[in-house]
Amino acid sequence: MESSLLLILIIALLAVAVIGIGVGLVISSRGKSTPPVVEAPPVDTTPPVEAPEAEAPVAEAPTAPTLERPEGRESRLVRLRQRLAGSQGGLGRGLLALLSRDRLDEDTWESIEDTLLTADVGVAPTQELVEKLRTRLRVEGAPEDARGVLREELLNLVGPDMDRALRVSGADGRPGVVLVVGVNGAGKTTTVGKISRILVADDRKVVLGAADTFRAAAVEQLATWGERVGVDVVRGPEGTDPASVAFEAVKEGVDTGADTVIVDTAGRLQNKAGLMDELGKVKRVIEKQAPVTEVLLVLDATTGQNGLIQARVFSEVVDVTGIVLTKLDGSAKGGIVVQVQRELGVPVKLVGLGEGADDLAPFDAGAFVDALLG
Numbered sequence: 001m002e003s004s005l006l007l008i009l010i011i012a013l014l015a016v017a018v019i020g021i022g023v024g025l026v027i028s029s030r031g032k033s034t035p036p037v038v039e040a041p042p043v044d045t046t047p048p049v050e051a052p053e054a055e056a057p058v059a060e061a062p063t064a065p066t067l068e069r070p071e072g073r074e075s076r077l078v079r080l081r082q083r084l085a086g087s088q089g090g091l092g093r094g095l096l097a098l099l100s101r102d103r104l105d106e107d108t109w110e111s112i113e114d115t116l117l118t119a120d121v122g123v124a125p126t127q128e129l130v131e132k133l134r135t136r137l138r139v140e141g142a143p144e145d146a147r148g149v150l151r152e153e154l155l156n157l158v159g160p161d162m163d164r165a166l167r168v169s170g171a172d173g174r175p176g177v178v179l180v181v182g183v184n185g186a187g188k189t190t191t192v193g194k195i196s197r198i199l200v201a202d203d204r205k206v207v208l209g210a211a212d213t214f215r216a217a218a219v220e221q222l223a224t225w226g227e228r229v230g231v232d233v234v235r236g237p238e239g240t241d242p243a244s245v246a247f248e249a250v251k252e253g254v255d256t257g258a259d260t261v262i263v264d265t266a267g268r269l270q271n272k273a274g275l276m277d278e279l280g281k282v283k284r285v286i287e288k289q290a291p292v293t294e295v296l297l298v299l300d301a302t303t304g305q306n307g308l309i310q311a312r313v314f315s316e317v318v319d320v321t322g323i324v325l326t327k328l329d330g331s332a333k334g335g336i337v338v339q340v341q342r343e344l345g346v347p348v349k350l351v352g353l354g355e356g357a358d359d360l361a362p363f364d365a366g367a368f369v370d371a372l373l374g
């Protein structure tokens with residue numbers, strides 16, 4: 001009996017030992033510092049997302065190593081006044097010679113009229129001027145100061161009181177927007193470049209929009225103007241919708257805190273409806289960002305009546321607020337200033353006086369008449 005009890009006890013102890021070893025093994029295997037099971041990341045079947053590429057730059061960074069300094073205001077104006085007098089002086093000298101004759105007979109008055117008409121003063125303004133001079137001479141007698149009388153009357157004709165200030169500033173922290181329109185070859189792109197230089201010389205931050213997208217060369221030309229003075233030029237590929245380039249240019253101007261955005265446009269004049277659509281859209285799209293503060297119509301002074309016809313069409317499709325008369329250096333027909341202002345009821349604000357980069361001057365009625373009188 002005792003031995004069977006002993007046997008049971010041994011068996012029981014063995015059983016406990018076996019169970020204990022088993023449990024110990026389990027516990028030890030759990031407690032072992034096996035690396036935690038890292039769940040395999042779910043396999044992403046979507047294509048890898050690449051880091052966003054920098055957006056295709058619309059604005060060209062200036063690449064010119066050294067920037068030009070545009071000519072300062074004072075020296076530019078002195079130089080250009082001399083050039084204006086050189087090109088236009090003939091009209092005044094001719095008139096003065098005629099007015100200073102001892103006898104002012106009908107032939108002389110006719111010659112005075114012809115001189116004015118040849119200088120593109122236009123029929124109605126010419127008749128007006130001659131009538132005034134005749135009356136004054138009748139009432140006041142032969143003038144001792146023929147030059148003074150002529151100066152006064154020419155000045156009245158040119159409009160000394162017209163507001164010729166360029167609206168290049170915007171409101172509410174937004175840039176001023178200058179839209180430049182006109183037919184191809186009138187000097188639009190050149191004028192946009194020249195205006196940007198004047199503004200840069202005044203320490204203003206400028207952005208240019210190359211919205212003349214129908215001629216790749218015009219875009220390149222504008223880019224070069226910008227590079228020379230460190231001004232950003234916003235452009236699109238050839239044939240891009242001009243309105244989208246104008247929009248991007250003004251957007252860049254707003255985003256970068258520019259003072260002025262100048263937008264060059266294509267002046268395709270095949271038909272009035274097309275032009276109206278194009279310029280109308282450009283203006284509408286710009287105005288989603290900032291109001292257009294100035295619409296400048298560029299006219300080639302050497303084109304006479306043709307230029308006037310174009311001017312009329314443009315003024316019918318877009319609200320022109322100022323005229324730029326280019327190539328006045330190459331023409332003795334400064335009288336076109338009078339005609340075009342009458343025709344459009346809009347002042348000449350700037351005159352182009354050469355192909356040089358700084359050959360653009362604000363139009364000053366007094367200085368202009370002095371230049372006419374030589």
Ligand SMILES: Nc1nc2c(ncn2[C@@H]2O[C@H](COP(=O)(O)OP(=O)(O)OP(=O)(O)O)[C@@H](O)[C@H]2O)c(=O)[nH]1
Nearest residue numbers: 184185186187188189190218326327352353354355
């Ligand atoms: N002499 C002189 N030439 C000028 C003046 N303004 C522009 N030009 C020249 O006129 C030519 C035409 O000028 P652009 O600026 O290319 O004319 P555009 O109207 O932009 O013509 P597109 O680019 O074809 O639309 C260029 O050779 C200019 O150098 C000026 O005031 N005087």
